[in-house]
Amino acid sequence: MSMMRCYLVLFLSLAAVTAYTFSPSERHYGSQVLRITPQNEADLEWLRDFERNYENALDFWQGPTRLLNRGVDVWVPKSMIRQIRELLLENEMQFNVMIPDVQGVIDEQFTKMAGRTRPSTLADFDYSVYHPYDEIRQWVLDMATDHRDIVSEFLVTESYEGREMRAIKISVKPNAAKKSIWFEGGIHAREWISPATVMYIANQLVTDYKSGDQRVVKILESWDVFIVPSLNVDGYAYTWATERMWRKTRSLNPDFGCVGTDANRNWPYKWGGDGASPWACSNTYRGETALSEVEMKAITSYALARTKEQEIRIFIDWHSYAQLWLAPWSYDDAVELPPESPDQLKAAQAGVDAQFAVHAFEYIAGPSARILYEASGASNDWGFGGLGAKYSYVMELRDTGEYGFLLPEDQIIPCGEENYAATLALAEYVLDNDF
Numbered sequence: 001m002s003m004m005r006c007y008l009v010l011f012l013s014l015a016a017v018t019a020y021t022f023s024p025s026e027r028h029y030g031s032q033v034l035r036i037t038p039q040n041e042a043d044l045e046w047l048r049d050f051e052r053n054y055e056n057a058l059d060f061w062q063g064p065t066r067l068l069n070r071g072v073d074v075w076v077p078k079s080m081i082r083q084i085r086e087l088l089l090e091n092e093m094q095f096n097v098m099i100p101d102v103q104g105v106i107d108e109q110f111t112k113m114a115g116r117t118r119p120s121t122l123a124d125f126d127y128s129v130y131h132p133y134d135e136i137r138q139w140v141l142d143m144a145t146d147h148r149d150i151v152s153e154f155l156v157t158e159s160y161e162g163r164e165m166r167a168i169k170i171s172v173k174p175n176a177a178k179k180s181i182w183f184e185g186g187i188h189a190r191e192w193i194s195p196a197t198v199m200y201i202a203n204q205l206v207t208d209y210k211s212g213d214q215r216v217v218k219i220l221e222s223w224d225v226f227i228v229p230s231l232n233v234d235g236y237a238y239t240w241a242t243e244r245m246w247r248k249t250r251s252l253n254p255d256f257g258c259v260g261t262d263a264n265r266n267w268p269y270k271w272g273g274d275g276a277s278p279w280a281c282s283n284t285y286r287g288e289t290a291l292s293e294v295e296m297k298a299i300t301s302y303a304l305a306r307t308k309e310q311e312i313r314i315f316i317d318w319h320s321y322a323q324l325w326l327a328p329w330s331y332d333d334a335v336e337l338p339p340e341s342p343d344q345l346k347a348a349q350a351g352v353d354a355q356f357a358v359h360a361f362e363y364i365a366g367p368s369a370r371i372l373y374e375a376s377g378a379s380n381d382w383g384f385g386g387l388g389a390k391y392s393y394v395m396e397l398r399d400t401g402e403y404g405f406l407l408p409e410d411q412i413i414p415c416g417e418e419n420y421a422a423t424l425a426l427a428e429y430v431l432d433n434d435f
């Protein structure tokens with residue numbers, strides 16, 4: 001080997017071992033997530049008051065739902081643990097410690113990721129681990145390059161902080177009769193399983209199509225699939241660099257000095273009602289106006305423009321956690337359900353059955369506000385009422401409250417497998433029953 005070539009090899013191997021330096025700088029030593037389990041309607045009522053009174057002091061990972069057997073998961077800083085425990089005991093609430101040391105779990109997960117190197121090609125991309133934003137962006141570019149026969153990529157927008165939000169479209173044998181599926185991940189920054197799952201699904205669709213899987217060939221000959229792996233790109237980057245538990249966007253609210261809008265309260269359909277806060281420092285801040293966020297303005301106009309060419313019939317906004325398929329309506333639990341609701345729920349149930357068949361993880365389908373809680377300006381309502389996708393859902397992925405947002409990496413593939421099965425089942429159900 002010539003000396004020059006030897007230097008070159010040395011240089012390349014040094015470049016290849018550039019490891020992560022990520023680790024969030026905000027620390028939460030001694031904080032815990034408590035799980036409170038309501039025993040009856042009176043407990044639920046008390047918990048709703050508790051949330052109202054403490055929503056600005058505590059982080060409700062999972063607020064009170066309409067489901068009696070679901071816990072309320074609340075993240076409590078060290079300085080408030082004694083006070084909150086006493087309050088719960090006084091009111092005879094049943095609770096346990098869900099995560100005894102939140103910082104410990106965060107540290108453990110980042111330590112595990114610390115020695116990793118960046119994937120240099122798409123073939124190196126590891127679907128069983130979480131990826132920082134620049135790798136997700138690169139994944140989009142690589143998918144379109146390596147699979148250019150069926151995958152194209154597009155720039156949705158530059159984010160508030162100037163990151164590129166990119167997405168892919170999987171399209172085989174284009175023809176006018178095709179309808180499309182819209183998947184978006186990562187609207188809530190800390191829900192890392194969401195981008196990981198939609199990327200897993202995208203890769204499986206492409207891989208199985210190319211290997212001639214007859215189910216997937218049939219589905220992709222009928223459906224084009226749009227996948228936006230990470231919608232809230234600034235928030236996601238922030239969870240890697242600064243605050244693992246960040247949820248919102250990163251735009252500044254100048255009147256309050258607080259940062260971020262809950263992008264999933266910012267959609268322009270039934271915006272500004274119940275289940276969305278007008279207070280800029282809240283984790284469910286609805287924004288100054290509908291579509292106040294540049295990312296939201298771009299994603300809605302991009303999706304709407306697509307419908308001029310081709311109907312978007314399935315729309316799923318992927319979240320975690322709770323294992324729920326949430327159909328319209330989100331904004332009001334008392335309003336009459338749309339006439340399409342029975343079809344929406346039947347199709348979702350086909351997906352639920354498929355999910356269960358893979359790893360026996362149980363998901364529940366239902367109208368959002370009636371099984372979870374009210375949320376106005378939410379994606380599933382806009383997907384249906386604004387975009388016109390009949391089958392519009394919010395999907396809450398794993399788990400049901402063991403790790404919550406800190407779902408370990410060893411669950412990414414199983415979660416991907418059951419939701420890939422759900423995707424195929426849903427696409428087939430609609431194709432067979434209502435295309």
Ligand SMILES: [Zn+2]
Nearest residue numbers: 188191319320
């Ligand atoms: Zn979410």
